[in-house]
Amino acid sequence: MSAAAMPDRRQLGTIISRNKLFEGLFALVGLLIVWIAVLILLALFINLAIDGAPRLSWAFLFSFPSRFPEEAGILSAWMGTVMVMVVTALVAVPLGIAAGLYLEEYAPKNWLTDIIEINVTNLAGVPSIIYGLLALGLFVYEFDMGQTVRVAGLVLALLILPVVIVSTREAIRSIPYGIREAAYALGADQWQVVSQHILPYSRSGILTGMIVGLSRAIGETAPVITIGALTFIAFLPPSPIQGEPPFINFDWLASPFTVLPIQIFNWVSRPQQEFHLNAAAAGLVLLTMTLLMNALAVWLRYRFRKQIRW
Amino acid sequence: MSDAFASHACVQPTKQFLRRRAVAGWVARGILFLAAFASVAITFAIVYLLVRESLTFFEHVSIVEFLTGTQWTPLFFDAQYGILPLVSGTLVIAGIALLVAVPGGTIVALYLSEFAPHRLREVIKPFLEILEGVPTVVYGYFALLFVTPVLQTFIPNLWGFNMLAPGLVVGIMILPYVASVSEDAMRAVPKDLREGAYAMGATRLQVAVRVILPAAFSGVAAAFILGMSRAVGETMVVAIAAGLQPNLTLNPLEPAATITAYIVQVSLGDLPHGSIGYQTIFAAGLTLFLITLIFNLVGFHLRRRLREVYE
Incomplete structure (x- = not known):
């Protein structure tokens, strides 16, 4: 390089200070965008609270929907949500954990494993409404299961299956290999290692994944609309517990239902403003539920990360 | 105590025990495999069902009419089955969303991966997850009753x-997703590259833009494509705030319907099972599935390539 091309000290100083300025500006822009996102979330929450909070009352939580906006409530909606979530958790969690265990501990390196891997990734990206079409065509009509709690629970379970699988795998992957080798050295076989060591040690990660998955399922609307959930339900499904033997009743699984997001969608689609306020109040309830679940997951993850020292 | 321990330690496992253990192992392995294979079965079920119902639909309507028709009025007396108005609505909305999420997500990812102090990142990341976790129907309410009046x-x-x-x-909804996939890619870039650049006197911005971004490019591109796939498949925000009339236009100020919004609209009414109206939602669904499948496979491939380069 010729001497003429070398910047002298003053030029160098300008270049450095200009670069530092750009760097500072970029950091500012990055922080600004994050702040804008914070503000938008705040705006969303405050807007919902201003519209909806005045409508929130015990009567609102424990009334059925009604033609009259001031008498309408969300009892059947949140009861439906709770029942659907029970079915979703019972299906998605065992299935997801089992699939995660297989892929992480058993799967040989071959084309079949490759297909399953690509599949799980792809399923996570399939739009939720497509799952709704699957449930409509297969569960509702082909298997004749009706537009019921069990179908909604099943379709949401399929929807969050990739979330449970991925978090199970991540939890398993964080267990050091030495744990497995120690168990094998003592004479355990593979299933003993998996069931007595891998599974118990990864349960915190799996629990977090389960909560994240359920918090996603609880707010899902599209697939439940597609299977044809009714928007006006002025009764509760039969109680799962009854007075006479056998004390447990499964009729609720085959009951028509509605869920919170559908109730919100129904109210927000109406022209009358009074119903919009109901939608805001129900939205506030739903948002609080999801935020609490998310916060629980974040807290659990943080706690477990601090706790575990291999 | 020590006697009992000693005697136990010497006991050889019986043949019966070993056989039972082997059987349990095989049964467990089989069950776990079936669970993993269930995901493949789900995909097959989706494809089978969409294709079967669409085939009946295409017995009534030619594929050419479906793909090139400019009117979508399957529920009218004079039914027209051109999917272009739904596709235009879908693409305009996804395009606007990407205009927000791509620059926003990339800058947030660069900021988180190269600039933000560790503790700030620990605060921002869970916050972004919350933004991603807000139910879409609530976002729909927000779009219709807050954002639209403000924009007006x-x-x-x-x-x-x-x-x-x-x-x-x-766009706001998928921004955290784009940011987190991009950031994963940026963090996969080896430290040596950064340190080499810093040693040459580069500033953090120069490292971020001229070293990290090109090095992580296929991962960042994957984030854009997967974000696009999400925007195309988004349903409730659009069904609530965009109106439900199919409208062949590129003007974002007008109402329009998307593929997903149409499926919702039909599902709200009660069309008889097996009618042509019923079959249209499967034909629309198949179109949507194919669009997102292509995006997902390309995105998956790009991410995998990044991983192969650096691991």
């Missing part, structure tokens, strides 16, 4: 239902 004060000729507000809101 700046743009007087904005319709009450329009594509702009849901597009912007979907």
Whole structure:
């Protein structure tokens, strides 16, 4: 390089200070965008609270929907949500954990494993409404299961299956290999290692994944609309517990239902403003539920990360 | 105590025990395999069902008419089955969403991976997860009853239902996803590259833009494509805030319907099982599935390539 091309000290100083300025500006822009996102979330929450909070009352939580906006409530909606979530958790969690265990501990390196891997990734990206079409065509009509709690629970379970699988795998992957080798050295076989060591040690990660998955399922609307959930339900499904033997009743699984997001969608689609306020109040309830679940997951993850020292 | 321990330690496992253990192992392995294979079965079920119902649909309507027709009115007496108006609505809204999410997500990812101090990142990341976790129906409410009125004060000729507000809101919704996939890619870039650049006197911005971004490019591109796939498949925000009339236009100020919104609209009414109206939602669904499948496979491939380069 010729001497003429070398910047002298003053030029160098300008270049450095200009670069530092750009760097500072970029950091500012990055922080600004994050702040804008914070503000938008705040705006969303405050807007919902201003519209909806005045409508929130015990009567609102424990009334059925009604033609009259001031008498309408969300009892059947949140009861439906709770029942659907029970079915979703019972299906998605065992299935997801089992699939995660297989892929992480058993799967040989071959084309079949490759297909399953690509599949799980792809399923996570399939739009939720497509799952709704699957449930409509297969569960509702082909298997004749009706537009019921069990179908909604099943379709949401399929929807969050990739979330449970991925978090199970991540939890398993964080267990050091030495744990497995120690168990094998003592004479355990593979299933003993998996069931007595891998599974118990990864349960915190799996629990977090389960909560994240359920918090996603609880707010899902599209697939439940597609299977044809009714928007006006002025009764509760039969109680799962009854007075006479056998004390447990499964009729609720085959009951028509509605869920919170559908109730919100129904109210927000109406022209009358009074119903919009109901939608805001129900939205506030739903948002609080999801935020609490998310916060629980974040807290659990943080706690477990601090706790575990291999 | 020590006697009992000693005697136990010497006991050889019986043949019966070993056989039972082997059987349990095989049964467990089989069950776990079936669970993993269930995901493949789900995909097959989706493809089978969409294709079967669509085939009946295409017995009535030619594929050419479906792909090139400019009117979508399957529920009218004079039924027209051209999917272009739904595709245009879908693409306009996804396009607006990407205009928000791509620059926003990339800058947030660069900021988180190269600039933010560790503790700030620990605060921002869970916050972004919360933003991602807000139910879409709540975002729909926000788009219709907050964003649209606010925009109308700046743009007087904005319709009450329009594509702009849901597009912007979907953009905010997928921004955390784009940011987190991009950031994963940036963090996979080896430290040596950064340190080499710093040693040459580069600033953090120069490292971020000229070293990290090109090095992580395929991962960042994957984030854009997967974000696009999400925007295309987003349903509730659009169904609530964009109106439900199919409208072949590129003007974001007008109302329009997307593929997903149409499926919702039909599902709300009660069309008889097996009618042609019923089959249209499967034909529309198949179109949507194929679009997102292509995006997902390309995105998956790009991410995998990044991983192969650096691991």
